[in-house]
Amino acid sequence: MSPEWQAVWLTLKLAGITTLLLLIIGTPIAWWLARTQHWLRQPIAAIVALPLVLPPTVLGFYLLILMGPDGAIGQLTESLGLGLLPFTFEGLVVASVIYSLPFTVQPLQNAFLSLNENLLEAAATLRASAWDRFVSIAIPLARPGFLTAAVLSFAHTIGEFGVILMIGGSIPGETKVLSVAIFDHVEALEYTQAHWLSAGMLAFSFVVLVSLYTLNGRFQPGVVR
Amino acid sequence: MSHSERIQARFQCHFDKFGLDVDLNLPGSGITAIFGHSGCGKTTLLRCIAGLQTAKGHLSVLDELWQTASHSWPVHQRPLAYVFQETSLFPHLSVRKNLLYGYRRVPAEQRKITPEQVYDWLGLTPLLDRMPARLSGGERQRVAIGRALLTSPRLLLMDEPLSALDQQSKQDILPYLERLRDTLAIPVLYVSHSTAEVARLADHIVMMERGQVVAQGPLQETLARTDHPFRLEEDAGVILNGEIAEVDDRWTLCKVVFDGGELWLRHHDHLSSGMSVRVQVLARDVSISLHEHKDQSIQNLLPATVDHIAREVVPGISLVRLLAGGTPFLARLTSRSVHRLQLTLGGQVWMQIKSVALAD
Numbered sequence: 001m002s003p004e005w006q007a008v009w010l011t012l013k014l015a016g017i018t019t020l021l022l023l024i025i026g027t028p029i030a031w032w033l034a035r036t037q038h039w040l041r042q043p044i045a046a047i048v049a050l051p052l053v054l055p056p057t058v059l060g061f062y063l064l065i066l067m068g069p070d071g072a073i074g075q076l077t078e079s080l081g082l083g084l085l086p087f088t089f090e091g092l093v094v095a096s097v098i099y100s101l102p103f104t105v106q107p108l109q110n111a112f113l114s115l116n117e118n119l120l121e122a123a124a125t126l127r128a129s130a131w132d133r134f135v136s137i138a139i140p141l142a143r144p145g146f147l148t149a150a151v152l153s154f155a156h157t158i159g160e161f162g163v164i165l166m167i168g169g170s171i172p173g174e175t176k177v178l179s180v181a182i183f184d185h186v187e188a189l190e191y192t193q194a195h196w197l198s199a200g201m202l203a204f205s206f207v208v209l210v211s212l213y214t215l216n217g218r219f220q221p222g223v224v225r
Numbered sequence: 226m227s228h229s230e231r232i233q234a235r236f237q238c239h240f241d242k243f244g245l246d247v248d249l250n251l252p253g254s255g256i257t258a259i260f261g262h263s264g265c266g267k268t269t270l271l272r273c274i275a276g277l278q279t280a281k282g283h284l285s286v287l288d289e290l291w292q293t294a295s296h297s298w299p300v301h302q303r304p305l306a307y308v309f310q311e312t313s314l315f316p317h318l319s320v321r322k323n324l325l326y327g328y329r330r331v332p333a334e335q336r337k338i339t340p341e342q343v344y345d346w347l348g349l350t351p352l353l354d355r356m357p358a359r360l361s362g363g364e365r366q367r368v369a370i371g372r373a374l375l376t377s378p379r380l381l382l383m384d385e386p387l388s389a390l391d392q393q394s395k396q397d398i399l400p401y402l403e404r405l406r407d408t409l410a411i412p413v414l415y416v417s418h419s420t421a422e423v424a425r426l427a428d429h430i431v432m433m434e435r436g437q438v439v440a441q442g443p444l445q446e447t448l449a450r451t452d453h454p455f456r457l458e459e460d461a462g463v464i465l466n467g468e469i470a471e472v473d474d475r476w477t478l479c480k481v482v483f484d485g486g487e488l489w490l491r492h493h494d495h496l497s498s499g500m501s502v503r504v505q506v507l508a509r510d511v512s513i514s515l516h517e518h519k520d521q522s523i524q525n526l527l528p529a530t531v532d533h534i535a536r537e538v539v540p541g542i543s544l545v546r547l548l549a550g551g552t553p554f555l556a557r558l559t560s561r562s563v564h565r566l567q568l569t570l571g572g573q574v575w576m577q578i579k580s581v582a583l584a585d
Contacts, residue, residue: 121277122313124300126327126376132301136326140317 004197006173007181014089014177015157018096022104022153023146025097030108031134049106051099060166063095067167087169092177095167096157103152111145112138144216151212155205230254230287232380232412236273238280245269245280245436251429253287256406256413258427258444260420266436267416268310271382274414275307276300286380287412304335306373308383312365314357320368321353327376337377338409346408347371347401363394367401374405381413387422402426420460424505424584449553451535451544461544462507463554464584469500478524481581485550486527490581503584508544508555510580515566517575525578529554531568536560547576554578 033045051059066073067085073094074084085091115138123133139146161179168175170184178197185194232251238244245266251257259267272278276291277300284292286305291298306327314323328340344350347367357365366386373381386402387395399422406413406426417423423430423444430447432440440447449463467483472492479492481504490504517526529547536543543563545556554576568574 118309118311118313119315121300122307122309123315123326124277125275125305125307125382126372127301127330128326129299129301132330137315141315 003172003176004181004193007176007178007197008200010089010173010175011158011177011179014092014096015154017093018100018157019104019150019154021093021097022100023150026101026104026108026149026153029101030105031112031138033105034109034112049102052102056099056160056162057166059099060095060163063098063163064166067091067094086167087171087175089168089174092164092168092175095163096160099160099163100153100156103156104149107145107148107152108142111142111148115141147215148212151208155208158201159205232287232414233285234270234274234282235284236270236280236282238269238273238278238282243269243436245273247433247436247438249431249438249441251412251414251431251441253412254410255428256415256426257429257431258423259414259416259431259433260423261418261433263418265433267418267433268384269436270433271307271384271414271416274380275305275382276303277307289379304376304379306376306378306381308366308369308373308381308386310385310388312357312362312369312389314360314365314368314372316357318357319353320349320355320357320360323357323368324349324353324372324375327372331376335377338374340375343371343374346404361394362390363397366390366394366398370401370405374409374411378411381411383413383415385416385418387419388417399425420462421584424462424464425503445553449546449555451533451538451546451555459509460507461509461555461557462505463552464503464505465552466501466503469496469498469502472496472498483552485548485552488527488578488581489524490583493583496583505582505584506554506578507580507582508557510578511547511554511556512577512579513545513547513556513558513562513566513568513574514577515574518577521577523577523579525576525581527554527576527578529574529576531570531572531574534563534568534570536563547574549576 029044029048033041064086065071067077068074069078069084077083077085085094119137119141120133123137128136159179161183164175164177164180170176170180176184178201182194182197185191185197230253232249232253234247234249234251237246243266247270259270261267269278273280273282274284276297279297282292283294284290291303315326318326324343325340328336344353347370349368349371352360352364352368357368360368370386387398390398403426415426427444430441430444431438432447440450445464465483467481467488469479470482470487471480473479474492477492478489479496481488481490481502488504496502519526527549529549531545532548532553533546534543537560538544541560543558543560545558545563545568547554547556556576
C-alpha cells in the first residue's frame, strides 16, 4: 500500500472505531443529561463540552501526561499488561473519543429533549419497561439525532490534527493519519501530494454535510410526504 | 359487594400551589365519572392510580394491591390501560403496530380481547395501514382506545378522551364508548368536565373540587343531592332511566315511563317502543305550581312532594328537591318564589317540566 492510501485507510479506521465507541458511550450520557434533575448535570455537561473550547494542544498535552508512565491511565494500562498508549493507534482512539465526545452527546441530548414525554408514559401504560420504552420509542424517534451524532463524530475525527500530533506523532501505519500526512508533505514542500490529499478531504467533508442535511430533512418522524 | 370487587384509592400529594387528598371507594364495574372543573385534581388523581405520579397512599383494584405504604408497583406492571387527553399514538409506527404495541407485551394467557374484535368494535379495519399523522382527531382517539383495550386491562383510565375533539367527532365516538360499557366488564374511570358526557355514560360519579372529593355515589342519587358543597349551577339536574311506552307519530313525540310517572319527549328516529333510555332533566327547566294548570303550553306536568329545600345556594337562588313516586327531581327557583309559594317539606305541588333531553 502506498503511504498515501495507508494514511487514508488509517484515518477511516480511526474515525469508524471512534464513532462506534462514541455512540455506545455517548448515548447513556446524553439520555442522563436530557432527563435528570441531578445537581451534577451542569458540571457533567460542561466537562463533555470542554473539547469544544480547549485548544487541541491543551487536551493533547494533558492526555499525554495522563497516559504516560507517571500518569493514572498509563499506570493502569501498564498494570493490565497493555503497555503505554501514547504513540499507538489505541492511544489515538482514546484521545479521539474524548475529543469528539460533545459532537455525539449534544445532538443526542437535543433529540432526547425533544421527545414527547407523553409518548413514553403511554408506552409505560402499555406494559413497556424502562429499557423497552428506550429501545422501542426513544431510539426510533431520536433517529435524526443519532444520524447527526454519527456523521459529525466521524467527520470531526477525520479532521482532527492537534491532539493527534501531541499523542500519536507521525508513525506510518500506526498514527500517521491524513491530516498529519498533509502537514508532513507541506513541511517537506511536496505541494502536489498535499494538494491531492487536501482536495480529497474538502470534497469528502462537503459530501458528508450535504448528505446529513438531506437525510435529516427526510427522516422527520410523523411528517407526511 | 365485597372489598375484593371494588377499587379503593387513598392518595396524598402536595405541589407548590396544589394538593391532592382523596379517599375513594369505587365500584369494580361500570363507568365511574370523575367530574370537576379544570384544575380540581381529576387528572392528577388518574395519574396517581396509574402510577405515573408518585403520591403517598394506598391502592387496591379488585383483588390486587397496586400500592401500599411500603411498595408501589411500577406503571408497566399494573394491568391497566390509559387513554390520554391529547394524542399519544407513536408517530413512527403504523396504526396496526400502535394497536398491537401493548397486546404483544401482554402474556398470551392473559389476553382476553382479540385484535379482530377491537378492529370490528371500533371500525378500525380501514385505518390499519395508515400512519397516525394521516388520521383525523376522532380516528386517532378511536385507535388510542383500541390500543388500550388490546392490553385486556383490569381497569381502564380515560382522561377527557373527547375534549380535544370537535362536536361531530364527539358524537361519532360516544356510541363506541357506550358499546364498550355495555359489552365489556372492565371498570372505567372517566375524567370529564362535561355534564353531557357524564349524563350519557356514567353509572357512578365522583365530584372533585380543589384536590378533594366533595361527593361520590351512584350517578342518579348523587346528582339529585342538594347538600354537597359542589355547585353545578346552570347544569344542575337529574338523570332518570325509563322505557319508551308509546310513540306518537302525528306529533313526533314519544312517551317515557319511569318509576314515578311518565314524560313526553321529542321522538328521534332510532327510538322505538320498549327501548330503555336515559333522560336528563335540568333543574333550571323545572318550575313549580301549587295547582295543576292544564291550560298552558308545557306538556309535562307531574305531581310531586317537596323533599328538601336548599336555600340560597347562590345569592337569590334556591334548589328544591322533589319526589315523583320514588324518583327525585331538582328545581332551580328564585328564593323569592320559594318564599311566595310557602313551600314546606312534604307539601304537594305540581312540577312543570319545560324540557326533557335524551341523554343517549
